Amino acid sequence: MALSFSQTSFTRPNHVLGSTGSVFSTPRSLRFCGLRREAFGFSPSNQLALRSDRIRIPSRKSFQVFASASSNGNGAPPKSFDYDLIIIGAGVGGHGAALHAVEKGLKTAIIEGDVVGGTCVNRGCVPSKALLAVSGRMRELQNEHHMKSFGLQVSAAGYDRQGVADHANNLATKIRNNLTNSMKALGVDILTGFGSVLGPQKVKYGKDNIITAKDIIIATGSVPFVPKGIEVDGKTVITSDHALKLESVPDWIAIVGSGYIGLEFSDVYTALGSEVTFIEALDQLMPGFDPEISKLAQRVLINPRKIDYHTGVFASKITPAKDGKPVLIELIDAKTKEPKDTLEVDAALIATGRAPFTNGLGLENVNVVTQRGFIPVDERMRVIDGNGTLVPNLYCIGDANGKLMLAHAASAQGISVVEQVSGRDHVLNHLSIPAACFTHPEISMVGLTEPQAKEKGEKEGFKVSVVKTSFKANTKALAENEGEGIAKMIYRPDNGEILGVHIFGLHAADLIHEASNAIALGTRIQDIKLAVHAHPTLSEVLDELFKAAKVESHATTRTVSEKVVV
Amino acid sequence: MSRLLQTPFLPSVTLPTKTRSSVTGFRVKPRIIPIQAKIREIFMPALSSTMTEGKIVSWVKSEGDKLNKGESVVVVESDKADMDVETFYDGYLAAIMVEEGGVAPVGSAIALLAETEDEIADAKAKASGGGGDSQAPTSSPPTAAIEAPVSVEKKIAAPPVSVKAVAASAVHPASEGGKRIVASPYAKKLAKELKVELAGLVGSGPMGRIVAKDVEAVAAGGGVQAAVAVKEVVAAPGVELGSVVPFTTMQGAVSRNMVESLTVPTFRVGYTITTDALDALYKKIKSKGVTMTALLAKATALALAKHPVVNSSCRDGNSFVYNSSINVAVAVAIDGGLITPVLQNADKVDIYSLSRKWKELVDKARAKQLQPQEYNTGTFTLSNLGMFGVDRFDAILPPGTGAIMAVGASQPSVVATKDGRIGMKNQMQVNVTADHRVIYGSDLAQFLQTLASIIEDPKDLTF
Numbered sequence A: 001m002a003l004s005f006s007q008t009s010f011t012r013p014n015h016v017l018g019s020t021g022s023v024f025s026t027p028r029s030l031r032f033c034g035l036r037r038e039a040f041g042f043s044p045s046n047q048l049a050l051r052s053d054r055i056r057i058p059s060r061k062s063f064q065v066f067a068s069a070s071s072n073g074n075g076a077p078p079k080s081f082d083y084d085l086i087i088i089g090a091g092v093g094g095h096g097a098a099l100h101a102v103e104k105g106l107k108t109a110i111i112e113g114d115v116v117g118g119t120c121v122n123r124g125c126v127p128s129k130a131l132l133a134v135s136g137r138m139r140e141l142q143n144e145h146h147m148k149s150f151g152l153q154v155s156a157a158g159y160d161r162q163g164v165a166d167h168a169n170n171l172a173t174k175i176r177n178n179l180t181n182s183m184k185a186l187g188v189d190i191l192t193g194f195g196s197v198l199g200p201q202k203v204k205y206g207k208d209n210i211i212t213a214k215d216i217i218i219a220t221g222s223v224p225f226v227p228k229g230i231e232v233d234g235k236t237v238i239t240s241d242h243a244l245k246l247e248s249v250p251d252w253i254a255i256v257g258s259g260y261i262g263l264e265f266s267d268v269y270t271a272l273g274s275e276v277t278f279i280e281a282l283d284q285l286m287p288g289f290d291p292e293i294s295k296l297a298q299r300v301l302i303n304p305r306k307i308d309y310h311t312g313v314f315a316s317k318i319t320p321a322k323d324g325k326p327v328l329i330e331l332i333d334a335k336t337k338e339p340k341d342t343l344e345v346d347a348a349l350i351a352t353g354r355a356p357f358t359n360g361l362g363l364e365n366v367n368v369v370t371q372r373g374f375i376p377v378d379e380r381m382r383v384i385d386g387n388g389t390l391v392p393n394l395y396c397i398g399d400a401n402g403k404l405m406l407a408h409a410a411s412a413q414g415i416s417v418v419e420q421v422s423g424r425d426h427v428l429n430h431l432s433i434p435a436a437c438f439t440h441p442e443i444s445m446v447g448l449t450e451p452q453a454k455e456k457g458e459k460e461g462f463k464v465s466v467v468k469t470s471f472k473a474n475t476k477a478l479a480e481n482e483g484e485g486i487a488k489m490i491y492r493p494d495n496g497e498i499l500g501v502h503i504f505g506l507h508a509a510d511l512i513h514e515a516s517n518a519i520a521l522g523t524r525i526q527d528i529k530l531a532v533h534a535h536p537t538l539s540e541v542l543d544e545l546f547k548a549a550k551v552e553s554h555a556t557t558r559t560v561s562e563k564v565v566v
Numbered sequence B: 001m002s003r004l005l006q007t008p009f010l011p012s013v014t015l016p017t018k019t020r021s022s023v024t025g026f027r028v029k030p031r032i033i034p035i036q037a038k039i040r041e042i043f044m045p046a047l048s049s050t051m052t053e054g055k056i057v058s059w060v061k062s063e064g065d066k067l068n069k070g071e072s073v074v075v076v077e078s079d080k081a082d083m084d085v086e087t088f089y090d091g092y093l094a095a096i097m098v099e100e101g102g103v104a105p106v107g108s109a110i111a112l113l114a115e116t117e118d119e120i121a122d123a124k125a126k127a128s129g130g131g132g133d134s135q136a137p138t139s140s141p142p143t144a145a146i147e148a149p150v151s152v153e154k155k156i157a158a159p160p161v162s163v164k165a166v167a168a169s170a171v172h173p174a175s176e177g178g179k180r181i182v183a184s185p186y187a188k189k190l191a192k193e194l195k196v197e198l199a200g201l202v203g204s205g206p207m208g209r210i211v212a213k214d215v216e217a218v219a220a221g222g223g224v225q226a227a228v229a230v231k232e233v234v235a236a237p238g239v240e241l242g243s244v245v246p247f248t249t250m251q252g253a254v255s256r257n258m259v260e261s262l263t264v265p266t267f268r269v270g271y272t273i274t275t276d277a278l279d280a281l282y283k284k285i286k287s288k289g290v291t292m293t294a295l296l297a298k299a300t301a302l303a304l305a306k307h308p309v310v311n312s313s314c315r316d317g318n319s320f321v322y323n324s325s326i327n328v329a330v331a332v333a334i335d336g337g338l339i340t341p342v343l344q345n346a347d348k349v350d351i352y353s354l355s356r357k358w359k360e361l362v363d364k365a366r367a368k369q370l371q372p373q374e375y376n377t378g379t380f381t382l383s384n385l386g387m388f389g390v391d392r393f394d395a396i397l398p399p400g401t402g403a404i405m406a407v408g409a410s411q412p413s414v415v416a417t418k419d420g421r422i423g424m425k426n427q428m429q430v431n432v433t434a435d436h437r438v439i440y441g442s443d444l445a446q447f448l449q450t451l452a453s454i455i456e457d458p459k460d461l462t463f
Helices: A002-010 A028-041 A043-051 A060-072 A092-103 A118-123 A125-142 A144-150 A161-186 A260-271 A291-302 A407-421 A450-460 A475-479 A513-521 A540-548 B002-006 B117-129 B142-147 B152-161 B185-194 B212-221 B224-233 B249-263 B276-288 B292-306 B351-366 B441-456 B458-462
Strands: A083-088 A108-112 A189-192 A195-199 A202-205 A209-218 A222-224 A237-239 A252-256 A275-280 A307-311 A313-319 A327-333 A339-345 A347-350 A354-356 A382-384 A390-396 A435-437 A442-447 A465-470 A486-491 A498-505 B038-043 B053-059 B072-077 B082-086 B091-096 B103-105 B109-114 B266-274 B312-314 B320-322 B328-330 B332-334 B337-339 B380-384 B403-407 B411-416 B422-435
Touching: A083 A092, A083 A195, A083 A202, A083 A407, A092 A108, A092 A118, A092 A161, A092 A407, A118 A125, A118 A161, A125 A144, A125 A161, A125 A260, A161 A189, A195 A209, A209 A407, A252 A260, A252 A313, A252 A339, A260 A275, A260 A291, A260 A435, A275 A313, A275 A339, A275 B185, A291 A442, A291 A450, A291 A486, A291 A498, A307 A339, A307 B185, A313 A339, A313 A347, A327 A347, A442 A513, A450 A486, A450 A498, A465 A540, A475 A540, A486 A540, A498 A513, A498 A540, B038 B117, B072 B109, B091 B117, B109 B117, B185 B212, B249 B337, B266 B441, B276 B292, B276 B351, B276 B422, B276 B441, B276 B458, B292 B328, B292 B351, B292 B380, B292 B441, B292 B458, B332 B351, B422 B441, B441 B458
Parallel strands: A083 A108, A083 A209, A108 A189, A209 A390, A237 A347, A252 A275, A252 A347, A275 A307, B328 B380, B380 B403
Antiparallel strands: A195 A202, A202 A209, A222 A354, A313 A327, A327 A339, A382 A390, A435 A442, A442 A498, A465 A486, A486 A498, B038 B109, B053 B072, B053 B103, B072 B082, B091 B109, B266 B422, B312 B320, B332 B337, B403 B422, B411 B422
C-alpha cells in the first residue's frame, strides 16, 4: 500500500533536480530502484536482525498488527524494512517530522533516549515562556507609572518562587503529554532508549534492539554549551537547564552570553528582583540582531534595568560558590587574552549557546565526521560523509546539523525531509524562518539584517531600501500604553521583494509571521500592501511598513512564487 | 528616516583655537593662531512639524569619540517617536551639553563637535565656561537647555555629595592599591546617577558588596536637602541600623510641639463606653460612605457643644478662650510622621458630608497637600489606635488646645447588667488628657458622660 502510494508521487515532475542534484542526476525512480538493490544487498544484516527475538519481526502476524495500526494513521511497513522512517530524537523536530510522515502514509517510529519533547519542551522554549509570562506581569505590576497611566492602583506586587517554578514545570509536563499523545494517536511507534546508527538503514536503540528503515532522520538536538574553564555545579553556576527550574533567585547573577537565551533570562531575573551582569565576548551586546534593533533593545531592555555589562571579554574561569565564598568569574580580554577583571557574584548563568548532541550516535559506522560536533548536511538535510559524498537514506535535522538552531526550524527541516522521502522534492528556504526573543517587549526577525542585505545587494547589484515605523504610531499599542518599539523592513525597491523584517515591540513574536509567510511564498510588497488589516490591531504596524515602502513603478505585481534557495 | 534628520547641524561657528573665551561670532579676539579650526554645535533637530522640544533618550557616542559622517550620535525622543540623529560631518564629539534624560527646545545646542582632537578642550571650555552670555547668533544658549531637564531632583541631590563620575557601567571600577570595588549593577547605576563615588564606600551586601541602599545612604547623608530629594528619586531606603538620621521638617515640628507640651499641667480621665448601638448604626450606614472616624468625631463634637469649657483653650496662662467653633482634629499617621487634619464645625456638618470631608483630608494628607488651615485649626483632638487592637492609651495634649481624647478598640466584654444578669457587650475605653488650668475633673467627667450617652444612643448622630 505504501509502495504504490509512493510510486504515484514519483511520477511528479521534479524541477530543482537538474540544477542542484549532483549525486542524483538520474531520474528519481531510478534512484529509488538503486537504493532498493542496495537494501537487498544488506540482507545478511537483516537476517541477523531477524535472529534477535527482542525486535519486531516483520512476520505475517506482526504485519497484521501494523496494518491495523495503519488504519489509525501510521502507514504499513515496507516489505523489507521494519519502518519507512525512523527518527532518532523525539524533540520538536522529530515530532514535526513524525506527524508529517504519518500524514504521508509512512510507517514511522521515533526513538527517544530521554523524555519526549526534547530541549524545547522540557528545558527550553516552553518552560522559559512560562517564566517570561510571569516576569512580564511582574514587570507590569511593579511599574507604578505604567499602572497609573491606566488609572490603575496596585499595591506591592510580590511572587512566590515555588509557584512560579511550578507553573513552568506544569507547562512543560502538559506540552510533553500533548506531544506524546499526538504521536500515539497517530500510531507512531515511540521506542524508548538511546538510538544510534548501526549502518545504512539500520538503527540500534536501547541495549540491543536493532531495527531497519528505508530512511533515517537524526534529530538528536543539542545541549547547553559550556566553554572550558567554567565549572557548572547546577546551584550557583548553572545553565539554562537548571535556571528553568528556578530553584533560586539570586541577588546578583552574571549571565555569560547576551544572545536570545541570556536576554530572556535577564528579563526573568530582573523582573523577579535580581541584578544582572552580562558578559559578552563580542564588542556589543545582542550580536546577531539587526544593529538598529539591538541598539534600541539595549535602551529598553538593558539600560533602564538593574543590569550592567562587560563586552569584549571572555569568562576564562568560573568557580562555583563554596565555603562562604561567592562565585568567582575571571574575565580576560577577548582579543589580547590578558586578564581584565574579576567578578564576585551570587550566581552565574552560562548562556553561551548550544552544542550539538551527536556523541555516541554511531556516525563512524556510516563514515560521517562531525564538524565541531555538528553533522554536515546539504540543503536537503542529507548527511554528508567524510569524503564529501552524500550518505544515502540518512538525514539530519535541527540543532544537530547547526543550520539554524531553532525548534521550529528543526520541525520545518523534518517536514522538508519527509516531503523528499515521500517523493516530492523540497528545499527549505531558511531565510523565511522567523526567530523571536520573548523579552518584554519582544524582538522578532525574519530574513536578512540591514548590513547583510546591503552586502548582498552590492554583490549582486541591486538596490536595497529600508522602511521603518514606530509602535508609537499604532493605535492598539498606544491603547496598551506600549508605544515603545519599532518595525523595519528591508526590501528591493526594483522588484518589491522583502529581504528582511525586524520588529521590536509589543507582541513582535506574533507579528512577524505575516512577513515570514510573504517571504516563504514570494509575495511582493506591491501585492501584500493591498491586503487589509483589521483596525485597530498591532498588525497594522506591518501594514504601515508595506504601505510606506517605495517600490519602483515598473515592478510587476505577481502572485506566482519564486523560491529562494539558501 | 535619516532624511528627516538632515537638520541637526546648522552652519557652524568659527572659533579660533586656543581661545579661552566663550564669546564667538560677535567679537573674535585676534590672536596669533595659524589655523582656523571649526567647532560645530549640534542642535536639537525638529523631528516633526509639531515638535517644540526633544528629550535626549541616550547618547550613542560619548565625549571624545570620533564621529564619522552618517553615524548616529544621539537618540532623541520627540512628541511622536524616538529617532537617531546622525552627524553630517566628521569630527569628535567634544562636549555633551544636555545629558541623557534632559530636554532641550528645538534649535538649541545639545553638544559640540570638534573637527580635530586638539579642539576638544576648546569646545569643552566653550560648553562649560559659556555661561548664559552669547552663544553665537543661534537661538537659546546651551545652558538654558541644560537647565531644562525634567529630572530636577537629581540636580538637587548632586551638589552636596558631588564627586567625580563613576566609570562607565561597562567597566568594573577597580581602584588602585589592589583594593577592588565590588558593587552590584544597580548600585553602580545609582552611583552614577546620584554622583556618588564608590571608592571608599563600605558595602553592606553579601561579602561586603556595595548594594543600592549603600549608595542611597551616602547620597542621603549629603544633607537634609539631598535626603528629601533622594527620597523622591528612589524607593524609600530601609532602616539603616546604627546610623544617625537628621529630622525631617515634619519630625522637627512634632519634636518642638512635644517639648512645648511639657509646660502645660495636664491630667487624665478615662471612661468605658458601650458601643453596640454605635456599631449597629455604623453597619447600617457604612455603605453610604460613613466612616467610624467621622462617627466618633461627630459624637465628640455633639458632646463638646454641651460642654464648651472642654472646647476652650488657654494660651497665655492668664486667660482662656471659649472657642467659637468646634473643630475636631484627628491624628493620622502618614509616611514619616504624624498630622492632624481638622474636621471643621463637626457639630454642625451632617455625618455624610463629614465622612466625605474626612476622606478628602486623608487623601490630601497622604499627598502632602494639606493647607495650613486644614491641620492647625483644631480645638479638640481625637487619637484612635483602636484599629491596631490597642485597648487603652493616653495622649499628649497638643499645645494651643484644651483637651485630647485617646480612643481604644471596641471589644466584646462580659459585663454585669443592672438587672443582675451577665451579658456580652462591645465596649471601648476612652481617655481624655486636658489642660487643668482651665478644664477640671468634673468638666471632663460630665463631658464623658454626655459622650457616652450619645454613643450609646446614637440616633442624634444622623440627625
